[in-house]
Amino acid sequence: MDPSTGVEPPTEKEPEHENDVDNGQEKEERQPIVRVDQMKKQRFRYVKSSKPKSRSQAFSRYVIIVARRISAQGVFTGEYVVDIRGKHLQQIISEAYQDMPSIPFSSLITLEKEELKLLFYERVTFARKLQNAQQTETSGSDPILRAMIFELTALVSFIDEHFSSVTYELSQLPTDRVTYDLLWTLFRPNTRVFGMGTLREERVFRLSTSGYKQSQDGSSSFILEMDYLDFNGHSMGWVEPTIYGIGSFHGSKPICQLPFFPIVYHENCARLERKLVQRGERLLGLHISGHLQEYKGHAIDGDEGHGNGRVQKFTVNGRVMLDPVTFDNTKPNNDLLPSISTPINTQSLAEDQMGLLSPILYGFSLTEKRWGGFDVMHLQNVEWNKRIDEMLVLPEDRKDFVKSLVKSQRLDSGSDSFDDFVRNKGKGLVGLLAGPPGVGKTLTAEVVAEITRRPLYMISSGELGQSTSALEKNLASALALAETWKAVLLLDEADVFLSERDNVNLTRNAITSIFLRDLEYYQGIILLTTNRMSSIDPAFQSRIHFCFEYDDLSELARRQIWSQFLSRSASHFVSEEEIIELSKLPMNGRQIKNAMKVSTTVAKERKVSLTKNIITQALTLSGSSWRKLPPADRALPTDSDLSDLVARVITDISKLDPSSASSGETRANSGSAVSPAHTLTKPQIGFLSCTVFLIIITAFQLWSLQDVPNLIFKIKLTLMLASVSAAVVIFPMVLGCLI
Incomplete structure (x- = not known):
C-alpha cells in the first residue's frame, strides 16, 4: 500500500x-x-x-x-x-x-x-x-x-x-492581506460575508457561488453571488441571490479593505456580531405594517417598472410610516421590494441568522411623500409634542373646542356613536380652515395630529394632478392611505375642490362633484385650507363639521409668536422692549419662523448669542414685505405740515407777479430792469400755480401709497385722485385768474 x-x-x-x-x-x-x-x-x-x-x-x-x-x-x-x-x-x-x-x-x-x-x-x-x-x-x-x-x-x-x-x-503573504488572484481562497460557499449597503449600512450576506469574470472591455472582476434574509410584507425568507463584484487590483491588499470580505476578518468581529443580533431583534419588532417612526438620514427608492434593480437616494427628515404591504399594493412594479425565494419561520431564527436580516424597512415618507427603504439604525420612536397647542395663537375657547372635538373622534367607535342613516356614510370629521397665509392653518392641523397621536399626511391640490382622471385617481389613493393609517389628512389649497359649480366650467364641476362624493364616505379626519371663503360651493356647507376663519395676525399675536420662538432658542439677548418693536412689523407666522431660523443659524455659526441686530440683518436680507414700511424715525406728514408746504409754494409763485414788485425794481441777480416781454399774465400765474400744486399732491399720493403691492392698482388710484384734485382745485383758481 x-x-x-x-x-x-x-x-x-x-x-x-x-x-x-x-x-x-x-x-x-x-x-x-x-x-x-x-x-x-x-x-x-x-x-x-x-x-x-x-x-x-x-x-x-x-x-x-x-x-x-x-x-x-x-x-x-x-x-x-x-x-x-x-x-x-x-x-x-x-x-x-x-x-x-x-x-x-x-x-x-x-x-x-x-x-x-x-x-x-x-x-x-x-x-x-x-x-x-x-x-x-x-x-x-x-x-x-x-x-x-x-x-x-x-x-x-x-x-x-x-x-x-x-x-x-x-x-x-501576511495573514491579513490577499492578492487578486487569491481572492477565491477567502470565499468558501455559505461563508458569511460582510459589506456595506447602498445607504452605507452594515450588511451581512450568505455566499452562494463566486468566481472570476472577464468583461467585454477586457477588465476582470471577482463575482460574488449572495443572498440574505428579508421581509416583503407577506413573508420572510431568503431573497433571490444578488450579484456583487470586487474589481481587480495590483499587488496585495488588506482583506478588511475589500468591499466584501468574510466577517471573521472584521477587526471587531465579536462586537459586530452582538450588534447585528440586537439589530435583528429590533427589525423583527418593526416588521408588522403600521409603525409610525421618526427618521433622519438617507433613504432609497427603486425605479418603478424598469426591472433593472437600480435605486436612487433621497433625504428624509421627519416621520415615516412603515408599511410594506401597502407599498406593494400601491406600487406593485417597484423594484425595491424583495422577492422571497425560500420562506422561513421567524420563530426559528438562530442568532447567526439575525445578522443576515436586511436592515432596510419599507414604507412611506410623510414629509417627502415618497415610498422607499429606510435604514433601521436611523429610526426612532415618535415623541409626541404635548405642548404644541401652546404655539397655536388662537382664542382659548376655540382651542378647547378643537381639542375636545378631535379627541372624541374615533374611527372604531362603538354602537353609541352617531352614524348616518346610510351605512358607512358621514363617519368622518371634516374641518375647514380659511384665512391668509401664515396665520396658523397648518399649525392647527399639526395640533390635531399630535393630540390624537396620529400621523399627519399633508398634500396640496397641485400634487394630485391637472386632469380630472388623474386628480380622481390620486385623490382616491390619498384618502385610502390616510384611512388605512388612521392619519389626519390635510388637503392644502383646496380651492380647486371647493369652488362653486356653474354652467360654464364642466371640468371644475366634475372635480367638485367627485370630491363631494369622496368626502361623504371618508371615515377619517380631514382638514381643508382655503383663502377664498366666498367661492365655496354651497353643497360643502352641509358636509363640513367645523369652520375656522383666521384673521391677519394682530400685534399681540405677533408678540406671542416672537416670544415662543425666542424661548426655544438656546441663548439670546432680546429684551421685551425689542420684542415689542419686532411685533410691530406686519409679518405673518411663517415669515417670523423663517427669520428666526436664519437668525439662529447665523448666531450658531458665529458662536454668539442671538440678538436683535442679527434678527434685523436676517429680516433685511429676507425680502419680506415689511421692508417697504417707512423707517421708525421717519414720521408720516401731518395736515399742518402739508398746509405749510402749500403756503410756501404759493408764496414763491406769487413773487413772480409783477404787481407785487415796486415800480422800477430791478432783479437782484442781474441788476437790470424786468423786461415787459417776460411779464407773466394772471392766467399764466394761475395755471402755473395749479400745476405745481398738482405735482405736490401727486407726489404725496405716491409716497403714501408705497405699501400697496399692486403697481397697476397704485397707478389707477393716483390718476383718479389727481383727476379729483384737478376738478376741485384747478377750476376755481383758473376761473379766479380769468376774472
Missing part, C-alpha cells in the same frame, strides 16, 4: 475474471480465441484471450482517481476530473459540507476544476481529523480506523500536491 498515491496495487491472488469464482466452484465458460502471428518465423497460432477487466474493477483499490482532460488534438487542457471513491472520504467530506446539500458527496461523484476548490477550503479540517485518528491508532486498532487513516492521508496528500502553488503564495 502506498499512502502517497492513495493506491493499493492488486495482489497476485486476485481473480483474473470477476466470474472465475462462484461459491468455490469453477464454471466452464467459453473464452474468446485470438490469432497470434509471428511474422519473423512466418507462423501463427491461436491462443485463449483473458476477459478484460471493467473500469470499475481496474481501479477498485483506489480511493481517489485523478484524470487529466485531453483535447481532441491530444493536448492537456489543464483541467482535471477527480473521482472520490473512498467510502470513508465520502462520509467525511459530506459532514464537512453538510450546509451544502446540493453537492452529493455521499455517493461516487466527479469533481470538475472549480469544484476541486471545495477540497482546498476544508484542508485544515481534514488534516485535523487525520491527526486525531493517528493519535487514536494503536497496534491492534480497528481495521476501519486504519482504512480511514489511509484514505485521509491520500486526500491531504492530493490537496497539498494539487494546490502546492497556491499554498506557497499564501505562505508569502
Whole structure:
C-alpha cells in the first residue's frame, strides 16, 4: 500500500475474471480465441484471450482517481476530473459540507476544476481529523480506523500536491492581506460575508457561488453571488441571490479593505456580531405594517417598472410610516421590494441568522411623500409634542373646542356613536380652515395630529394632478392611505375642490362633484385650507363639521409668536422692549419662523448669542414685505405740515407777479430792469400755480401709497385722485385768474 498515491496495487491472488469464482466452484465458460502471428518465423497460432477487466474493477483499490482532460488534438487542457471513491472520504467530506446539500458527496461523484476548490477550503479540517485518528491508532486498532487513516492521508496528500502553488503564495503573504488572484481562497460557499449597503449600512450576506469574470472591455472582476434574509410584507425568507463584484487590483491588499470580505476578518468581529443580533431583534419588532417612526438620514427608492434593480437616494427628515404591504399594493412594479425565494419561520431564527436580516424597512415618507427603504439604525420612536397647542395663537375657547372635538373622534367607535342613516356614510370629521397665509392653518392641523397621536399626511391640490382622471385617481389613493393609517389628512389649497359649480366650467364641476362624493364616505379626519371663503360651493356647507376663519395676525399675536420662538432658542439677548418693536412689523407666522431660523443659524455659526441686530440683518436680507414700511424715525406728514408746504409754494409763485414788485425794481441777480416781454399774465400765474400744486399732491399720493403691492392698482388710484384734485382745485383758481 502506498499512502502517497492513495493506491493499493492488486495482489497476485486476485481473480483474473470477476466470474472465475462462484461459491468455490469453477464454471466452464467459453473464452474468446485470438490469432497470434509471428511474422519473423512466418507462423501463427491461436491462443485463449483473458476477459478484460471493467473500469470499475481496474481501479477498485483506489480511493481517489485523478484524470487529466485531453483535447481532441491530444493536448492537456489543464483541467482535471477527480473521482472520490473512498467510502470513508465520502462520509467525511459530506459532514464537512453538510450546509451544502446540493453537492452529493455521499455517493461516487466527479469533481470538475472549480469544484476541486471545495477540497482546498476544508484542508485544515481534514488534516485535523487525520491527526486525531493517528493519535487514536494503536497496534491492534480497528481495521476501519486504519482504512480511514489511509484514505485521509491520500486526500491531504492530493490537496497539498494539487494546490502546492497556491499554498506557497499564501505562505508569502501576511495573514491579513490577499492578492487578486487569491481572492477565491477567502470565499468558501455559505461563508458569511460582510459589506456595506447602498445607504452605507452594515450588511451581512450568505455566499452562494463566486468566481472570476472577464468583461467585454477586457477588465476582470471577482463575482460574488449572495443572498440574505428579508421581509416583503407577506413573508420572510431568503431573497433571490444578488450579484456583487470586487474589481481587480495590483499587488496585495488588506482583506478588511475589500468591499466584501468574510466577517471573521472584521477587526471587531465579536462586537459586530452582538450588534447585528440586537439589530435583528429590533427589525423583527418593526416588521408588522403600521409603525409610525421618526427618521433622519438617507433613504432609497427603486425605479418603478424598469426591472433593472437600480435605486436612487433621497433625504428624509421627519416621520415615516412603515408599511410594506401597502407599498406593494400601491406600487406593485417597484423594484425595491424583495422577492422571497425560500420562506422561513421567524420563530426559528438562530442568532447567526439575525445578522443576515436586511436592515432596510419599507414604507412611506410623510414629509417627502415618497415610498422607499429606510435604514433601521436611523429610526426612532415618535415623541409626541404635548405642548404644541401652546404655539397655536388662537382664542382659548376655540382651542378647547378643537381639542375636545378631535379627541372624541374615533374611527372604531362603538354602537353609541352617531352614524348616518346610510351605512358607512358621514363617519368622518371634516374641518375647514380659511384665512391668509401664515396665520396658523397648518399649525392647527399639526395640533390635531399630535393630540390624537396620529400621523399627519399633508398634500396640496397641485400634487394630485391637472386632469380630472388623474386628480380622481390620486385623490382616491390619498384618502385610502390616510384611512388605512388612521392619519389626519390635510388637503392644502383646496380651492380647486371647493369652488362653486356653474354652467360654464364642466371640468371644475366634475372635480367638485367627485370630491363631494369622496368626502361623504371618508371615515377619517380631514382638514381643508382655503383663502377664498366666498367661492365655496354651497353643497360643502352641509358636509363640513367645523369652520375656522383666521384673521391677519394682530400685534399681540405677533408678540406671542416672537416670544415662543425666542424661548426655544438656546441663548439670546432680546429684551421685551425689542420684542415689542419686532411685533410691530406686519409679518405673518411663517415669515417670523423663517427669520428666526436664519437668525439662529447665523448666531450658531458665529458662536454668539442671538440678538436683535442679527434678527434685523436676517429680516433685511429676507425680502419680506415689511421692508417697504417707512423707517421708525421717519414720521408720516401731518395736515399742518402739508398746509405749510402749500403756503410756501404759493408764496414763491406769487413773487413772480409783477404787481407785487415796486415800480422800477430791478432783479437782484442781474441788476437790470424786468423786461415787459417776460411779464407773466394772471392766467399764466394761475395755471402755473395749479400745476405745481398738482405735482405736490401727486407726489404725496405716491409716497403714501408705497405699501400697496399692486403697481397697476397704485397707478389707477393716483390718476383718479389727481383727476379729483384737478376738478376741485384747478377750476376755481383758473376761473379766479380769468376774472
